[in-house]
Every structure is written in structure tokens, then in C-alpha cells.
Amino acid sequence: MRPSHYIILYNIRISDQRGKKYTMLEVKDLHVTVGGRRILQGINLTINAGETVVLFGPNGSGKTSLLMTIMGMPEYTLTKGKILFKGQDITEAPSYERARLGIGMSFQRPPTIHGLKTRRLVALCARNKAVDIDSLAETVNFRDQLDRDINAGFSGGEIKRSELLQIMAQQPDLLLFDEPESGVDLDNMALVGQSIQSLLDRDRSTTAGLIITHTGYILDYIKADQGYILFDGTLRCRENPRLILEHIRSKGYSECVRCLQEAKVS
């Protein structure tokens, strides 16, 4: 592990030299419980600016919990470890502060808020930034849904596009996507994939992504640098994400689990 002063020095450097790669996110020995149940048990993860990291893993392995914890959702109790964002310790920061610092998350199952129009929420996400909501919505084929109550009766694919639209308005530096492709029909898949990539490309030097994928379809559209399998609450098998995907596709998650369990025993 780097000594802590290293981060501080590094931070000063990046403020002086824009365009140079720096550490966007550093998760150190993260232990998390939900409702008393241990979910994450010693996660270590570093994501540099310009990098996109992909998380694989069987259902219930804790992928969503990791994203939720980075976002600062209160249900996820951190029992040990630290989260640093651009060198700043945000372990104790509430979610809205993290959002304002530049972390944005696309949720799997966001709640319906009656009476809150999607258009209004997108405007709130933009905060002080000037955004053209209609043309932004056009890019994810969501213009016709702008005047619907947020998430009210949305299909799985509509939820994904609505979440993406909110993030596009928010323009965060660290993008957290929880299965952005699930439920999205084939017509909209390319749209969603390309929109995510263009968000990541917005400014390569100040943007990074952490993406959960179960099926891996999203890899057809985005440039991913690093892949992991989340298993038993820890990150395993750091590899080229395409290799991991190929492996899972040909052998299935069950083989993957068997191999990981074997590795644990030995």
C-alpha cells in the first residue's frame, strides 16, 4: 500500500498538471454488512482516471453492494476499511456530498416517485450545469417519457435509459453502472452502450467507470481496461475483462465458482 502522504502529493500534482492520469478511486480493505449480514469482506480496488473496470460475479456475490457502498447509500454499513475519491477520504461522507464531488450511479431498481416528472429530476441532476434536457433525452430515445412520473410503470429498459439520462445530466467523474444492459431491448442496446462510452470519453483524463455486468453484452460497446470477479465478498481473478467473459461464456458461472472455491481451499 502507498503511504498516505503519497496521495496528498499526487493530488497537488494533478491540480497543477491537468491531463495526467491520477487515482480516481481507492477502496481499501472494505468490509460491509447489510442488516447485520456480512456482504463484503476485504475489498481492495484502485481505479485510475481514464480507466474502466468491469465487475463480474454470480448472483448475490456483493457486486451491487460494492457500488452502493461507494455511492454512500445508508443501508450499507461499513465495518472496516476506507474509500478515497480523488485522494479525499469520503468514508464518512453522505451520498449527496459524494454526488456533488463527482460520483454518479445508475441504479438497478430505483423507486417510483409519484408526481415527480422525469424532466424535473433530470434538471435537478444537472444542478447548476446548463443542459438541454430534450436533446439529451433524444440521444437515449427517452424524449417521449420525459413527462412521466419518474419510474412509474417504467419497463426494465426504460429504467436503464432513465438512469442513464440522469447521469448524463449529472456528468460525474466516476460512473457507477449496475447492469446497465439488463432489460434493454436490442433496438436500444447500442444506444445505451454508446451513450455510456461517450460519457466515459467525455474527458478521458478526468473520467472513470465501474460497471457491473452479468451477461457481458455491454462489453460490445465500451472499452474496458480491467476485469474482476467478485466472489465471497472479495475481488478475484484480475484479468482482461474480455478473457473473463469468454471464460464465463464457455464454462458458465458454476465452473467459475467451482474453480474459485478450489483456489480458496488450496
Added chain:
Amino acid sequence: MSGTQFTRFFFDGLTPEKITDLANLDPKDRDRMLMAGVDTDEAGHSATFLHLDHGGVYCNSMQDGLEILDTKDALEKYNGLPDYFWKLADPDQDDFTRKAFATLQGGYFVRADRGVKIRKPVQSCLFMKADHVGQSVHNIVIVEENAEVHIITGCATSRPVQHGMHIGISEFYVKKGARLTFTMVHNWGENVVVRPRSVGVVEEGGVFLNNYIMLNPVQSLQMYPTLYLNGRGARCRFNSVMVAPQGSYIDVGNRIILNAPDTRAEIISRSITTGGTMFVRGLIQGNAVPSRGHLECKGLILGKGIIHAIPELEGRAEGIELSHEAAVGKIAQEEIEYLMARGLDEEEATSTIVRGFLNVDIIGLPEQLKNTLDSMIDQLRHEKSAA
């Protein structure tokens, strides 16, 4: 509350002089009127009526086919309006109707002529300025066959803490194929007692859309307007948005009687208490088939306060379709957390959700009134955070 209360208020002796130009009104009073949806700049309206304390002071129609008069003048002009005056409302209903029957100060008489479709809303204001004023008005609205009109009526006091009592009788006649949108905004004071008594009738193919908005304190408000859908295919919708702060006692409901085939009724209410007591009622009675009615009543308790929701359905014919849904609850934590993850702090998230809760789709509300409502909801948020 009984009639003995009447002695606390002056029901005569405060007949003000006529006003020729609304611009001459006290700017503070103009602001209070604006908060009740009444704009003294008349450009966006087809007619304006103003009743101050015990008498009508201003009455101006800018539209052909739209008649607006002080009810007293209308009674004189039309020989006592035998077909309309006290024809639906019963003077013997209670102490307040008896008081109104005995004490007529004025009110508005609005008539849209046959087939006339009036695009700009008519605005009317019943304003209480003197302390301990007792106001008693009688309003009559007639929408002739195939006519269309939107009336915005704002009730307000000149100072938020003034004592007063308001009794308002309203009778609505929506004739064949006619359409009435009636938006009532209340902006009373903490020590004001309010007793509206309204009855309406809708004939064949007529439509009555009623919006009621009350976001500011009142001491005590009780009303239960009744609407009869008497003609085949008549429709109505009642939207109510109400907030009861600490000290407010509100007992409000709507009663709709489906007396003809193919009639449809909808009652939608959103209530918030921030410390006050609310009874939110609703009754749809179906006497003819086919007909349909739906009642939706949602309440939110923010802090202290009581919401007692009483939705009632009464089917009196085979084949009737009546339904209701009622809920009294709190803001879901999950919704707050979702918005906080988008960068809103807890207070911003809460007020955004409250605003959404109150955002029933009020039909045809002018932009300016919407903005007024927005600022009132904002104010509500500040009051809540101050408390």
C-alpha cells in the same frame, strides 16, 4: 361550531366604496390576492370581480357573452333569479346557511351565454380586510348550453393573522354540453373561520372540473360541496390539494351523486398535515347505470398532526362501478435516498417529494397560478425547516 359564534364578528357596517382601478389597491393586499390566484393586472383574464368585506367593489367583464354582476344587482335585474337563487342550496341546512339567507352582502353572479367558449379565465376575489369581519356572500354560476368557462376564485384576508368568518353559498348550473372549470384558492388567516356551502348540477353531456387549493393556515374550515350529475353522459372531476399547519382544523370533502346513465365522477385529493387536524371526506353515490366513480385520497403526515380519511361509496343500482383508494403515510426513506444519491441534500429531497405529492394534474391552470403554487410550496418547506 355553532351559530353563537356569529356575535364575535361584524356582519354589517363595512360596506366599502367602489374601486375604479385595481392598481389603486394597497400593494400588500394585491400580493395577498395574487397568492390566492387573483391578479389585479387583468390582462390575462376575461372578467374580474372583487368583493371587499361587506360589499362588491369592482366588477368588469371584457368578454362578449359573459355576464358578471354583483349577486345583489343580478337579483334586482332578474326579478330575484327565481330559477337559480337558493334553488340547489337549502337555507335550512344549518346555522351557516340560515345566517347567509338572513344576511346577503353580495357575491358574484357569472353567466356564460349559450355556445360561448371563453378562453381566458374569469377571476373573482372575496377579500376580508377589516378585523373581526363576518363575510356572507352568495355566488351563482350559470354555464348555458355548450358554453365553456374557467372561473378562478380566490379568497384571502389582508393580513395573515386577522380574525374573521366567511360564509359562502355557491350554486352552479352546468347546462347541456357545457363545461365549467372552477378553481378555488384559499389564502386565509390563522384566526379565520370558513364555512362554504356549495351545490351544483350538471346536465346532459356537461363537464364540471373543480380544483381546490389551500396551502396556508386557517383556524377552522368545513365544507362538503355536493354535485349532482343529472344528465346522461355528465362528467366531473374534483382535485383537492390541502395543507394543514399547526393550529388548522380542516374538514373537507366532496359529494357526487350519479343520477343518470353514462355519468362519470372522479375525486382526487392530496392532503398534508404539518401539525393540523384534517378530515378528508369523499362520497360517490351511484343511482343510475351504467356509471362509474373513483375516489383517490392520499395523505402525508409530516411531523405532528392528524389525517382522518373517510372515503365512501354508495351503490344503489345493479351494474354500478365505484372504487376508491386511500392512503395515509409518510415519505418513503428509499425515495429520499434515491434523490440524495443525485446530489440533493435531505431537505431538498424531501421538498422535491412533497412537491411531487401535491402535483395532481390540475387541468387548465394558468402558468402564473402554477408559479404562485410553486412559491407557496417552497414557503411551506422553509416554514417546516424553521420549525
